[in-house]
Amino acid sequence: MIPDPVLGEGYSVRRLELGADGEGPLVASLVHREPTVPAMPEHTGRGEKPPILMMHGWSDYVFDRALLEHLGEAGHDVWGLDLRKYGRSLLPDQTPTSVDHLSRYDREIEAALRIIGPDRPPVLLAHSAGGLTATLWAQRRPRTVRALALNSPWLEMHLGSGVRTLAQAPVRLLAEHLRHRPILPSGSSHYARSIHRDFGGMYDYDLALKPARGHRFPAETLAAVLEGQKRLRAAGPLTIPVLVMHSARSRFGTSFREDMRRADSVLDVHTLARAARRLGPDVRIEPIEGARHDVFLSDADARVRAIRILDDWLETLAP
Template sequence: MTDGDGWRPDVLGEGFEQLELPLGVDDEGEVVATLVRHRPNAASRFRWPWQSERGAASGTDVLYVHGWSDYFFNPELAAYWSGAGARFFALDLRKYGRSLRPGQTPGYVTDLAAYDADIEAALTAMGQGRADAAGPGRTRPLILLGHSTGGLTLSLWAARNPGRAAALVLNSPWLEFQLSGIGREAIAPVIGFRARINPMGPLPNVDLGFYSRSVSKDQDGEWEFDHGWRPDRGFPIHPAWLTAILAGHATVAKGIDVGAPVLSLLSARSTMLPRWDAAMLTSDIVLVVDDIAARSLRLAPEVAVARIDGALHDVFLSREPARAAAYAAITHWLEGYAPR
């Protein structure tokens, strides 16, 4: 990886650069993923009070993957990992965020394994490609960091690629359907039939915009982001995409082994209501966190679950006390499980 070799300034401003990763062409045209890296200078390197000078993640590479209807826009998350001693990278998957091109169906894939190409391209650009991963050339352990659908995608990838990741940190990973395993098994044949008949047909939009309200600085949240890349009511959902998600959930339910220690960060509680409620500012309103806690234990022999009081679905977009508790939980876990 050479400075100036394809890297250019990123929309997040100073300290962030992006690299476009070509992935070929599909029916909707050019397909790319976009890798973002954090390059803080010594003066801007932020440390939380409990972070040591060396850092609990010193010498590692971190790759972050976002969730559904999302992209990477959290500079504080990058600053935490840089302060912990890691090299931080974030990946906007194909047809999301920086990688979305005009005329493309946002977020659309028919198999989560399609993202293997995105992840491999990112790891190669990071110096974590296959040639480096298995032998003495690999000098920096890899930590995978995934939110929601990104947590599901990375977990499945790690299980298919044993030995590549040294640790997984999951932020409210979407490991089970909101209607539970029984509901998933009941709905899967119906969605699968619709996917065969009309794979890109419309499905009802159940996103009422409450989650964006809890996050957006324009409303009741604290964060600024591109509402074109992260729409307030999410991307349209299509049967073939949902079939891919349900297949991923079924695989996790059977039990997989990601081949590394796992930390799963979740809110302490869920709030599922058809109307706005102030509790939505301090809870997960997307997933049933008790179900996700149980499914997290199906990922590996060594799994830690941290329940963060007051956390949102994206734990790192919560109010500052909950974010601080989440970062402290990661630091504490790394001190016991950190790959050195």
């Protein structure tokens, strides 16, 4: 492991070698908050808090140092995973975010969990598309994960499963021909305008790694997301605790409006919540007034509430 140039002092990053695809070598990046107290023994008592593994969304990467610090200071062993072709893991000449099936990410998740410790199943704290990937993993490999904390997870398409069903076949056909090439035009900058300092927001991050309009959306990636949502809808209930946090409302439009600063301008929160209720018997759903798509990148009042909800829920997890 080497010092992490993104988060700075107190953080290290390890490259996970994942083989290669048609664009060349594949890597993922596992970030670790270095403990400030002596390491716990491998087999610990019932009082140990679970590790936390943070997973980012689409066109995103792990960068919220303040949240990582908060969780670390609360006693959790904190990790973050930049998936292949995202953030720290994006190599020259690769198509950002490109993947042909979400199960490809099993390689890096499995490697990360092996490093964290096979007898230390973590809580997966996953955002947006990362929430979909984390949920699919937990359904297939339930004993490897202590619980899921989902931050505005992309569990279903806008307007529900009917839209997804109609879109899936033509998108799959296009993906077979376009593959890495984009299927959608560049998105709006409304979300970035609400959060990034350069556009009047409160937060700072690398716009090369998380562009204001998002990376161009590869055709095969959209097909993979639709297929993943279909598998999720057909899967059985999760047997682990799940927390789902999202904004209290969505706001969309072709032009930016000030109320987008206190709403989800990316996903439909009503569709999200309906999909979340189907995940299993132990699901806690928390709409957060004033939150944005990433509830932890909201104005101070909503961010504080999101962190308090997460802290309270983490305390309910039996050791």
